[in-house]
Amino acid sequence: MKTTLKTDITIRDICEGFVYNELEGKGLFGLSGKLTIQPEYQRNYIYADGKKDVDVIESILKGYPLGLIYFVKVDKDKFEVLDGQQRITSFGRYVTNKFAVKDENGMEQIFTGIAANKQKKILNTELTIYICEGEESEIKEWFRTINIAGIPLSDQELNNAIFSGQFVTLAKEEFSNSQNTNVQKWSAYIKGNVNRQHFLERAIDWVSKGNIIDYMCRHRFDDNIKELKTYFNSVIDWVSTTFTDIEKEMCGLEWGRLYEEYHKKGFDPKKVSVQIQELYGDSYVKNKKGIFEFILGGKVDTKLLNVRIFDEVTRKSVYKTQTKYAESIGESNCPLCAIGHDSNKSKIWKINEMDADHVTAWSKEGATDIKNCQMLCKTHNRAKGNK
Numbered sequence: 001m002k003t004t005l006k007t008d009i010t011i012r013d014i015c016e017g018f019v020y021n022e023l024e025g026k027g028l029f030g031l032s033g034k035l036t037i038q039p040e041y042q043r044n045y046i047y048a049d050g051k052k053d054v055d056v057i058e059s060i061l062k063g064y065p066l067g068l069i070y071f072v073k074v075d076k077d078k079f080e081v082l083d084g085q086q087r088i089t090s091f092g093r094y095v096t097n098k099f100a101v102k103d104e105n106g107m108e109q110i111f112t113g114i115a116a117n118k119q120k121k122i123l124n125t126e127l128t129i130y131i132c133e134g135e136e137s138e139i140k141e142w143f144r145t146i147n148i149a150g151i152p153l154s155d156q157e158l159n160n161a162i163f164s165g166q167f168v169t170l171a172k173e174e175f176s177n178s179q180n181t182n183v184q185k186w187s188a189y190i191k192g193n194v195n196r197q198h199f200l201e202r203a204i205d206w207v208s209k210g211n212i213i214d215y216m217c218r219h220r221f222d223d224n225i226k227e228l229k230t231y232f233n234s235v236i237d238w239v240s241t242t243f244t245d246i247e248k249e250m251c252g253l254e255w256g257r258l259y260e261e262y263h264k265k266g267f268d269p270k271k272v273s274v275q276i277q278e279l280y281g282d283s284y285v286k287n288k289k290g291i292f293e294f295i296l297g298g299k300v301d302t303k304l305l306n307v308r309i310f311d312e313v314t315r316k317s318v319y320k321t322q323t324k325y326a327e328s329i330g331e332s333n334c335p336l337c338a339i340g341h342d343s344n345k346s347k348i349w350k351i352n353e354m355d356a357d358h359v360t361a362w363s364k365e366g367a368t369d370i371k372n373c374q375m376l377c378k379t380h381n382r383a384k385g386n387k
């Protein structure tokens with residue numbers, strides 16, 4: 001690969017014929033049509049909040065370096081931006097009056113509103129540009145290793161660059177398209193940002209059982225994404241029919257793995273819903289994220305809930321001792337009822353009307369053993385747990 005360092009290209013040169021697509025929020029062309037700012041493998045423009053745009057302009061006005069910019073020479077007199085797209089889009093938009101920046105008096109000014117010497121300073125700023133020539137594969141490989149200040153590329157953005165082609169194009173149309181009406185549904189289960197390729201990453205992660213790079217390599221030249229889409233939809237359908245209520249803790253769970261492990265087992269969504277509500281209401285369950293797998297696995301692996309519970313033998317034994325003592329002094333077998341002033345003061349609860357309680361809360365290292373166990377009526381247990 002050959003690289004040439006250029007330091008005589010100015011912002012004025014780049015902004016010559018700058019075309020910005022408002023709809024997509026992308027700078028498209030510059031340098032009198034010779035430069036493609038948004039090649040296929042570049043990430044989506046992500047300075048959309050406006051803050052970074054302003055930072056770029058303020059840096060230029062202060063004379064700070066903008067950092068290295070990389071172009072790929074794709075043809076005689078034709079270039080693509082390999083890195084620096086966001087900085088170029090920022091100053092291109094500013095110079096074409098797309099946004100304002102506060103001046104020293106705190107006044108918002110668009111480009112044509114600022115002093116002529118400042119305009120000149122911006123336009124005459126020379127950029128440091130590396131122009132790379134070489135095989136597509138070696139440029140992309142190298143692109144993976146360059147690390148430029150600014151927002152780092154996400155793993156999937158890098159993979160999209162390295163394995164760019166028909167498959168990535170189709171996959172992005174489906175999974176990194178904020179216009180896709182399914183995105184809202186998906187975001188109940190998948191964490192991240194559709195524009196930063198997090199949804200596409202999950203889709204490939206699921207179908208490939210975690211082997212994203214291998215999968216992208218094998219399917220790079222496919223002309224369809226049928227398998228990817230079908231598998232993804234199967235997972236989403238399975239989750240949304242098994243768990244009919246959407247809880248915020250569902251977002252970001254390993255649904256691909258859970259689907260593989262449990263989708264062949266039948267579940268009654270109504271029962272599942274009741275179980276979930278019970279566990280959500282249980283003050284001993286500290287890891288709500290674990291509730292879903294706990295239920296899928298048949299409610300045996302309590303480690304998933306990060307809670308220790310008293311076993312049946314302990315509960316029965318404590319109930320017996322407590323009740324025998326309570327009866328002997330004519331008070332309620334719930335110690336909290338016994339010190340109260342209502343009609344429950346001497347009520348003897350049945351064992352199924354009571355719950356085992358940690359005298360010292362388990363969260364404060366209270367042991368789950370018989371010495372730290374007391375039986376409380378359900379009402380008092382719940383009240384205590386919610387404190």
Ligand SMILES: [Zn+2]
Pocket residue numbers: 334335336337338376377378379380
């Ligand atoms: Zn009570």
